[in-house]
Amino acid sequence: MDRYIAITPARDEERFLPGLIESMAGQVRRPQRWIVIDDGSADATARILDEAARRHDWIEPVHLARNRPREAGGESVIMQFLPRAAWQDVDFIFRLDADLSFAPDFVQLMLNEFAANPRLGIAGATLYERFNDRWHEARGIHSFHTRGATKMYSARCFSVIQPLESCAGWDTIDEMRALMNGFKTQSFRHIRAYHHRPQGAAAGAWRGHFGKGQTAYYVGYSPFFLVARAARMAVTRPVSAICMAAGYFDSRLRGRPNVNDAKLINFIRRQQVRRLLMLDSVWR
Known part of the structure; x- marks a missing residue:
């Protein structure tokens, strides 16, 4: 089976969240549920998310208070909404950032890779970033590394490596735990995600x-x-x-x-x- 749950943290993402919503709504293979966590946004993120949820019943918005105590690292928020009960009836967990867009076959291509290799535990895309008005492939990484912005886990792998660490480097720790337990992790050149957040100076x-x-x-x-x-x-x-x-x-x-x-x-x-x-x- 190819059932999956998606989850996204979002904080002050009014510029980019509409593009991600459009990408997810256009997928050939839509999720059973897409939990989008509005992590105390002060802009229009909450409104955009609620409007999308009214159009698509598989989008589940969660709104958190802005002034609440927050742990360093964003994955603590992710794990609050990924108890075992949330994913025990699906085959994959898709974790993605709010500043991405991608083609309608993005998820299908990911699922194809899992079908081709039963040992695959974490699949990642190749990120493209805009520079001088053109899209360029982000700096190369080792083939086993899957960028934190977009990761798909098999439920079997996730059950072994979870919870995700709430710290910088969580996206290295998860794949190393997967590799240590006999799973394969890989980023795929033909699966592209477009990263819209401007890069720093x-x-x-x-x-x-x-x-x-x-x-x-x-x-x-x-x-x-x-x-x-x-x-x-x-x-x-x-x-x-x-x-x-x-x-x-x-x-x-x-x-x-x-x-x-x-x-x-x-x-x-x-x-x-x-x-x-x-x-x-x-x-x-």
Whole structure:
């Protein structure tokens, strides 16, 4: 069966949410339910969502107070509305951001990949972003990495790896847990999603790479692997490499916590050693 539930967090997304609603309504394979969480929006997001729900009975809006206590990271909100009872009768869970659009066969293409490979646990799309009035493929990623903006999980995989972490790096932790448990994770070049949110300025990009270093530390990356990765990046993007290394070692020197999963950290570091030795690993 190919039944699926979709879920989207949205906060102040009046510019982009209508495009996502149009994309979902136009799907060849629509969800059983699409839970859209209005996470305390101050703009017209709530109105747009409620109007869409009146047109489509499979859209389920949830409105949260803006001034409520909020945990760092958005996946804590996602998991509040994904108890086992919400997805025990479906085959897939589709998690997507509110600033996307895609073609009518987007979900069908995802489902085709699961049908072709029973070991597939998480499927992801290739993101395209607008630059100079043209759409360009976002910077390349490893084939096993599935971007957090759009992920489809098999229910069988999700039952093993959930709950999703409420932290930066959650979209690495989920796929590493999937790989550790024998599932396959993959992004597909022929499945495209268009990312509409404007990208930050250069200074923001530098801060982003510092954050990537912090995330690598939290996830449990080996310092040797991080240094090797930064050295490779430095060939073409030296400032980004320095910022990433700084973020990692700043967290290490401050003694910040890692993800609370020793088995997962051991798995990640074993794979990284194999990668450094040019042996078969999740990085190929």
